[in-house]
Amino acid sequence: MDKKIGFIGCGNMAKAMIEGIIASELVSAKNIIVSDAYLKGLEDSREKYGFNITQDNKEVASNSDVIFLAVKPNMYESVIKEISESTRNDSIIVSIAPGKTLAKIEEAFGKNIKVLRTMPNTPALVGAGVTAICPNKNITKDEFEMLKSIIGTFSLVEEIEEKLFDAVVSVSGSSPAYVFMFIEAMADAAVMQGMPRDKAYRFAAQSVMGSAKMILETQKHPGELKDMVCSPGGTTIEAVAVLEEKGFRTSVIEAMRACGEKSSRM
Numbered sequence: 001m002d003k004k005i006g007f008i009g010c011g012n013m014a015k016a017m018i019e020g021i022i023a024s025e026l027v028s029a030k031n032i033i034v035s036d037a038y039l040k041g042l043e044d045s046r047e048k049y050g051f052n053i054t055q056d057n058k059e060v061a062s063n064s065d066v067i068f069l070a071v072k073p074n075m076y077e078s079v080i081k082e083i084s085e086s087t088r089n090d091s092i093i094v095s096i097a098p099g100k101t102l103a104k105i106e107e108a109f110g111k112n113i114k115v116l117r118t119m120p121n122t123p124a125l126v127g128a129g130v131t132a133i134c135p136n137k138n139i140t141k142d143e144f145e146m147l148k149s150i151i152g153t154f155s156l157v158e159e160i161e162e163k164l165f166d167a168v169v170s171v172s173g174s175s176p177a178y179v180f181m182f183i184e185a186m187a188d189a190a191v192m193q194g195m196p197r198d199k200a201y202r203f204a205a206q207s208v209m210g211s212a213k214m215i216l217e218t219q220k221h222p223g224e225l226k227d228m229v230c231s232p233g234g235t236t237i238e239a240v241a242v243l244e245e246k247g248f249r250t251s252v253i254e255a256m257r258a259c260g261e262k263s264s265r266m
């Protein structure tokens, strides 16, 4: 594809997405331009990925067909103000921030603009992310397909209604953090039982990945898959009983409700 892709902000999420885009060869590094306030990090990333860099966000805006806003949510307003005039009417803004609705972004630009609201996650770094997307009314069918192909280089792409975005933040945008905590806790427990740390991470992570794959590939209910592991009078049901007693499910549900509520306030 000969589209020019721009990223404003070159942090964790931008690098995860760029990695997938470049690896897929859908867009070459020479057609990607990235800006960041922190020069050393930007130069290190150019070294690694070979894309163009600038410290001028307006340069990214005026030279890109698709512009990813990859700064923290609290920077959105000031960055949009900064680039609004330099952004062409036919360019597409891709938002990746929680809480920033299509209406808020359109209003911040103060002009008729094409916007795609998305919520990606960091597993994009290994090509295994999932990204929710929702276009505003100015994006054409062809543009929507083009955007899906770009985002598809680093993740599954799921179109959803905008009102579900806070739920998406809690179930996929933020959820890798809780999964990492779960893996870390399982590894700690294995270490406590004598297993070397590196092996413990491998066993825990592979088990989480395999279990996730079983859900996606068998499409069986998670409860049925759990029951397949729990032998009568066996070891697993002992662990399950302790998790229930300690409020494992309630903790997850309450954590995700806090996450979604925070997203709605941002």
Ligand SMILES: NC(=O)C1=CN([C@@H]2O[C@H](COP(=O)(O)OP(=O)(O)OC[C@H]3O[C@@H](n4cnc5c(N)ncnc54)[C@H](O)[C@@H]3O)[C@@H](O)[C@H]2O)C=CC1
Residues within 6 Å of the ligand: 008, 009, 010, 011, 012, 013, 014, 035, 036, 037, 038, 041, 057, 069, 070, 071, 072, 073, 075, 079, 096, 097, 098, 119, 120, 121, 122, 173, 174
């Ligand atoms: N990290 C994650 O797991 C996910 C993050 N997001 C969203 O992605 C966005 C970026 O998050 P991260 O990559 O995690 O943050 P980050 O802090 O790693 O990256 C932000 C980058 O923006 C740069 N920056 C700050 N002010 C700037 C300015 N005025 N102009 C240009 N660059 C500037 C910073 O130097 C930094 O490199 C946020 O809106 C976040 O909510 C969305 C989904 C997942």
Ligand SMILES: O=C(O)[C@@H]1CCC=N1
Residues within 6 Å of the ligand: 098, 169, 173, 174
């Ligand atoms: O913690 C955050 O605000 C961002 C949004 C989703 C994941 N990280």
